[in-house]
Amino acid sequence: MGNTHLAESSSVQSVDRALTILEILAQRGESGVTEIAADLGVHKSTASRLMTALLNRGLVDQVSDRGRYRLGLGLVRLAGSVTSSLDAVSGSRAVTKALAAEVGETVNIAVLDNNRVLYVDQVIGPSMVSMRSWLGQSVPTHCTASGKALTAWLDESDRIAARPDSWTKLAQNTITSGEALEKELKRVRELGYAVANQEMETDFMAVAAPIRNEHDEVTAALVISGPASRIKPDDFESLGHIVKQSASKLSGNPNFWRE
Amino acid sequence: MGNTHLAESSSVQSVDRALTILEILAQRGESGVTEIAADLGVHKSTASRLMTALLNRGLVDQVSDRGRYRLGLGLVRLAGSVTSSLDAVSGSRAVTKALAAEVGETVNIAVLDNNRVLYVDQVIGPSMVSMRSWLGQSVPTHCTASGKALTAWLDESDRIAARPDSWTKLAQNTITSGEALEKELKRVRELGYAVANQEMETDFMAVAAPIRNEHDEVTAALVISGPASRIKPDDFESLGHIVKQSASKLSGNPNFWRE
DNA sequence: ATGAGTGTTGCCCATGGCGCAACGTTATGC
DNA sequence: GCATAACGTTGCGCCATGGGCAACACTCAT
Structure with missing residues (x-):
């Protein structure tokens, strides 16, 4: 953009x-x-x-x-039309609702916005812990599962451009160097999904998979998130497979969000 | 506006x-x-x-x-800034998070937008049932607790202007005439809070109270919502009192959202 | 292959956007 | 309490920009 x-x-x-x-x-x-x-x-x-x-x-x-x-507030109204039309174009709500019901956690769709992640849609799962609405929020790429899923498959120059403005340690497991991030993104490409284990915020866990267009380019990320008390590192593998499957249902659509 | x-x-x-x-x-x-x-x-x-x-x-x-x-998506990004600045101005997130934790349900802030209700902020409670994000969504005034809380204290001519475009029966308890709505809004003024008992959607229950500015004018509504399996009509009175108390904490602020 | 319809762009000119000046109002300093 | 500074607004006239026209490239339907 x-x-x-x-x-x-x-x-x-x-x-x-x-x-x-x-x-x-x-x-x-x-x-x-x-x-x-x-x-x-x-x-x-x-x-x-x-x-x-x-x-x-x-x-x-x-x-x-x-x-x-x-x-x-006119902007909030217009933005509401954007998220409604996301569903109208791709029928993504059926997939994200099913995923939320299946895993019992909140599900989001996010896109890459220069070197930030923008949350563009959200379905709330039956989570037991209060979580804020991510819709419209913008977060860094290096310490979120969505950010890693959105950037892992970029060309090297684009991956570098997508790096955060600051390597500040935001939570106990924050990645704080480009080298460590490259290693992590290589692992994301191998697994086909990304994870965040209390990297942006304490207690915040997430698993994400890329949504691709018909040219196999990553256009969005499908994200499962929840508190550390509910999502444990041992859950990452099974949640990773589940979110990959759901993301693949949303892939191949030429009119999904483009950067 | x-x-x-x-x-x-x-x-x-x-x-x-x-x-x-x-x-x-x-x-x-x-x-x-x-x-x-x-x-x-x-x-x-x-x-x-x-x-x-x-x-x-x-x-x-x-x-x-x-x-x-x-x-x-640029609109979603700008809208995210609007909801972030809502909190910055009024500190409303602390109040809405506390309320969500106390009652265990989703909490929203809504404003009157001509004759519709616009949801401008949301905190998700530990709800057991999947619910969509309301942020940016627009709903009619007559069949939502928020709509009734926003319109009950208007002058008669403004109340009439705020009536819905259609009296279509949307759920089993939808109000379908101006006369019935006036009776209901009189009751809202007496109680100090509004309720919706499966009026806009089956299974959707809500309780709302007005947020007022320093001139005692209603500028927004604070809303608790959840499924009928969780919120029963017998709960309305106690939730009504709780949401009135929280709304009063957000009242008196001259820079809260204005229409 | 052809025609219809769409969206884009170079060019020129008519008009709408802009700066200036003046004004009203509010806040600040003494 | 008063003077001054600073802010935002608005009438007016000018000119730089926004807009229409024509031509073009492209896609789709026949």
Whole structure:
């Protein structure tokens, strides 16, 4: 997904500016017109008009009567349409619900988003432990089963590009070097599935398999996740085989999510 | 939230057009350039350029190498930022997680979106039955506990405006007239919480309470939901009191979601 | 092989987006 | 309490950009 701010061919400058405002607000939380104007390199009257256009459609919201703006709920509504159409195109919900029922844990679909993992759909299994909704969340690639499943089959240069911005130790088993990650991804290719054993968060376990398009390219990952009290390392092999089988039911579809 | 398509003061025509494309794709699932051009009343070259601007930022996606477009994953990413900032502003996640742990069921936050209910945040409880993620989903107001909690305290004219587009019987206990709904909303005001007993979907039970701003206006609803096998009508009173207490912890915040 | 329909792109010009100036409002410092 | 600074908004006129036209390449149906 291109994320250049400057125009590629056939761009529309004022639309680009408005969408850049959305990205700035996503990163910063909230912002004023003068700040946005400075970021865009335009006059504050221009920024004000662009904000008003976004405000009228609910894509931004005013934090107070005067001043600061933030992203609006119109984005949540539009995103709800995206996840509904994921199912409409691929019938993925039937597969993910069946998987959740079979293994008794939460199931997600994730995609590679530059060097991050984006969760695009979720079915909650009969888990005994409270877990938050992953939908719309973004996590690093090196310490999640989904991230490993999404990157293991990339060309070496793309795998390097997909590495995290930071090798900070996030939990007790976090991979903290490119060398260790390469070794792990080699193992993922051998097994055909990826695992995460308390690598991004304490107590968070996951097993993931790639979903491929008709050209055998990895376009998404199917993920089973749950707490360490429920998913033990001894379970990885059997869950790995199960998630591979379910992922293969979702593979081969040309219109599944593309990067 | 204004949803007029024609410019209000200080609008930007090309940004409005681009955002209208997003709304058309949300409703229709997918569309071609020529269809979008016809809907917008512009030349197909104009529609093509607007689509390209959206494509470059991932807000739309091409279904195939040539032709049809749909909403893209960039919207899911932006929407994830919205729900993250909900917590940042109000600290609502601590309250909703505590509630989910206490009652053992899924907890949502919903807002009124014209005459629909939009789910904007969710914490999954240790439910024993598989339930889908509500985040981003939109449901009618008359047959959901959240919809009743969001509309019961409106002025009469606003309550009427918030009524559903159709009184179709969706489940065995669906309210099917304005008169019955008014009686029900009077009861909600008396109790201080709302209930849904298999009204929108078979087996789907919910209890909701209003979240109010510092002017005592209802800005969101806090919702407990689960299957009929787990939540029985005899539980409504105790869950009602619990959800009212949690909702009051989230009330009084001037920057909570506004319509 | 041909025609219809789609989406894309170079080019030119009409118009819509933009900057400027002025204004109203709020917050801050003294 | 008052003056000043800073913010966001809006009318206006100008020009840079957005848009329509024409031509093209491509796909699909006949």
